[in-house]
Amino acid sequence: MRAPDGTYVVRLLLPPGFVPAEALRAVADLAERYGSGRVHLTVRQTIEIHGVRPERLRDLLRELRERGLEPGSTGPRVRQITCCPGADACPNALDRTVPLARRLHEEFADVWVPAKVKIAVAGCPRGCTRPEDNDVGVLGLGNDRWRVLVGGVALGDRSGEEEVVETIERVLLWYARTAPMDERLKDLAAREAERLQEELGVDDG
Numbered sequence: 001m002r003a004p005d006g007t008y009v010v011r012l013l014l015p016p017g018f019v020p021a022e023a024l025r026a027v028a029d030l031a032e033r034y035g036s037g038r039v040h041l042t043v044r045q046t047i048e049i050h051g052v053r054p055e056r057l058r059d060l061l062r063e064l065r066e067r068g069l070e071p072g073s074t075g076p077r078v079r080q081i082t083c084c085p086g087a088d089a090c091p092n093a094l095d096r097t098v099p100l101a102r103r104l105h106e107e108f109a110d111v112w113v114p115a116k117v118k119i120a121v122a123g124c125p126r127g128c129t130r131p132e133d134n135d136v137g138v139l140g141l142g143n144d145r146w147r148v149l150v151g152g153v154a155l156g157d158r159s160g161e162e163e164v165v166e167t168i169e170r171v172l173l174w175y176a177r178t179a180p181m182d183e184r185l186k187d188l189a190a191r192e193a194e195r196l197q198e199e200l201g202v203d204d205g
């Protein structure tokens with residue numbers, strides 16, 4: 001992504017949940033050597049290295065990958081998946097969020113879609129990651145049961161990681177088949193809620 005001053009912003013695609021200290025040290029080092037020495041912590045829980053001069057971009061991308069970091073989360077793709085810390089840290093949590101969010105990251109992050117798709121996981125119905133405002137939201141209900149929402153449209157509850165993954169895969173396939181260019185999944189789902197629920201075999205959400 002190009003900034004108004006002609007430098008590049010390099011956004012990372014991070015495994016959701018927790019960032020190891022070693023990765024943070026690598027980002028700090030690379031930001032000092034290739035960028036302006038500053039990073040931006042995004043609302044979607046990733047990191048951007050700012051102020052990269054065009055002639056240094058290729059070397060930065062190479063070194064990022066050598067150090068186990070991936071650029072991404074831009075354009076018409078499944079973006080950085082967000083999650084709250086869930087039962088690994090929050091006393092209100094009903095489920096662990098990080099393993100599920102990481103599985104969704106492995107399955108779907110950076111997959112090409114008609115327009116950007118944002119996925120958020122929350123460990124209880126308080127929904128601190130605002131699942132209802134994302135294209136796909138997953139809410140922990142306890143005992144590994146999860147409520148899946150698409151653009152706020154309820155698709156019913158799922159039991160276990162596999163069922164959540166399968167549901168989201170079917171939603172993304174429906175989206176890829178159905179959406180006009182550039183239409184966000186959440187807008188399509190709001191417009192075509194009944195068709196989406198029919199596709200997923202949901203009667204009443």
Ligand code: SF4
Nearest residue numbers: 084090093123124128
């Ligand atoms: S959504 Fe629930 S589990 Fe997650 S941080 Fe908020 S209160 Fe805690």
